Amino acid sequence: MPPLSAPKWTLRAAAAFLVLITATACEVVPPEDSGSAPGSGTSTADARDAQTELGKLKIAKAGSMRGYSREKFPHWNTTGSNCDVRDTVLKRDGTKVKVSGCNVVAGTWTSIYDGDKITDPGKVDIDHMVPLANAWRSGANAWTTEKRQDFANDLDDPQLVAVSASSNRSKGDQDPSTWKPERSAVWCEYAQDWITVKSKWKLTVTTAEKAALTDMLEKC
Template structure:
């Protein structure tokens, strides 16, 4: 099922922008995002709540199959329907980790070297693959010593970036973004996979939330990405809550 463009989602947000609990988007256990306009909204009792349709979709949710109500909402605002650019692929940000300087260490290895608090140990004398070191996870504060237990997290996930403006970038800019040391963090594999393509509007780490949200927002600004107004407001409130 094709998704509705951000213009459509913005129209829905306009129609349902009153700040009451009934206006929250409900994500059902089956992963369907129900805004108040959904015919199943009131019948959805067991759900995870989101402030915006975009943040619910970014968490892996999907819209209901019956889009007639959404079309009517959009028509009432004089806006047109279109298809969201949903053809995200990891390869559009490059094929895996890049070794731009040709020194045998790709951007994963370089992130591990730079972020270890002790000298790292390599797999062999070529010094290509990192085996051990000492990393303090920004998501938990725990010490990790085996590189195999680490995922290199994109602070701003690639798909989140794609959905918020990176789909219009050149391939070179997307590859730079995917390998930018400022966007790479050494974290527990389990938490990186739990986070997935979500931004802070729908996922937060157990600890270090000020550092995480601050870094996320800074990268978004540097690269000119465009969060929805709802997500922007949410990030702003999180900075006040966790960094104030």
């Protein structure tokens, strides 16, 4: 299995890692934090690459929501005995994570969108960088259910990130033209990750969405 890809801000906090599964609770200790604050250290080259990729995306009006339901994007996939993709993201994005078997039972998560710290894994939301409904409106309506399932469980691209429930509810299915993270310091990375996902999955962008992403890249 290829290494997990995460939003750039989570890679600064902790590298992707494998968890030793035991019958009793154990602690997962990520590599030592480099001390880089989220939203810092993005290179001009990264921003240029993102701008180039953005320019290649097809512009189209948002499609209809007719026929949409979250059930058409099955998630979360299982990743082992009593494990699923949600557990994988919680382990990847948290610090001092404790597991019981495959289940995450404790740890600390910093929500990149609003800076909230969460210590109860049950109160952490796993956000789809490009929301499922947005994907539906920008091309996923024509996909097979199998492909939509792959998209909803994508660990190879920066599509899944652990955040606060309040920020996830605030975002909903909005694109960057109508919703941005509360913390403007992460707009650069957010735009880059959004573009990465839309490029990988060949999804369209609206004119307003492209303009907002261009503005956000200026934060780089």
